Amino acid sequence: MPSLAGESGSSHQLWSKVTRYGPLLIWMAFISYASSDEFSSLNTSRILGPLLSWLFPGISDQSLAFAHFLTRKAAHFSEYGLLALLAARAFRSSSRPSLKTGWFSWSLLLIVIYAFFDEFHQTFVPSRTGSIYDSFIDIIGGFTLLLVYRAYVRRKRKLSTE
Numbered sequence: 001m002p003s004l005a006g007e008s009g010s011s012h013q014l015w016s017k018v019t020r021y022g023p024l025l026i027w028m029a030f031i032s033y034a035s036s037d038e039f040s041s042l043n044t045s046r047i048l049g050p051l052l053s054w055l056f057p058g059i060s061d062q063s064l065a066f067a068h069f070l071t072r073k074a075a076h077f078s079e080y081g082l083l084a085l086l087a088a089r090a091f092r093s094s095s096r097p098s099l100k101t102g103w104f105s106w107s108l109l110l111i112v113i114y115a116f117f118d119e120f121h122q123t124f125v126p127s128r129t130g131s132i133y134d135s136f137i138d139i140i141g142g143f144t145l146l147l148v149y150r151a152y153v154r155r156k157r158k159l160s161t162e
Contacts, residue, residue, distance in 0.1 A: 020093055024086040031079055035118050040127035076134055077141035084142035088149050111142035
């Protein structure tokens with residue numbers, strides 16, 4: 001029969017994994033949800049169109065369409081930027097040495113695979129289209145935030161050794 005200390009240790013390990021990987025998995029689920037009909041261009045234009053028209057009275061239809069396009073692309077960039085930060089956080093604090101030391105590469109690999117998977121998934125949603133270009137925006141967003149995070153980690157480590 002396991003001791004209470006053993007049970008406490010294993011529940012601590014489980015809780016540690018949940019807090020490490022839970023936010024990452026939840027965000028990945030949100031990205032998949034955002035690839036559904038709910039976030040199609042038609043549906044987001046129903047929200048962004050009136051908002052932009054209110055913020056910029058007299059905006060032309062062409063400018064409105066361009067602003068909507070840019071907003072959607074910025075969303076791709078930022079949602080994968082957040083995915084990068086959550087992946088880096090999870091992998092850097094992993095108990096597995098290969099994940100811990102290779103956190104940058106593992107995070108980037110996850111971003112690339114998930115970006116292509118996400119766009120492939122959209123090809124099955126009638127109101128969506130899968131785009132290799134959107135995958136590249138996703139990857140660039142994730143890669144950019146990984147670089148920023150790595151610079152932050154290095155700077156923090158350098159300051160702590162001085």
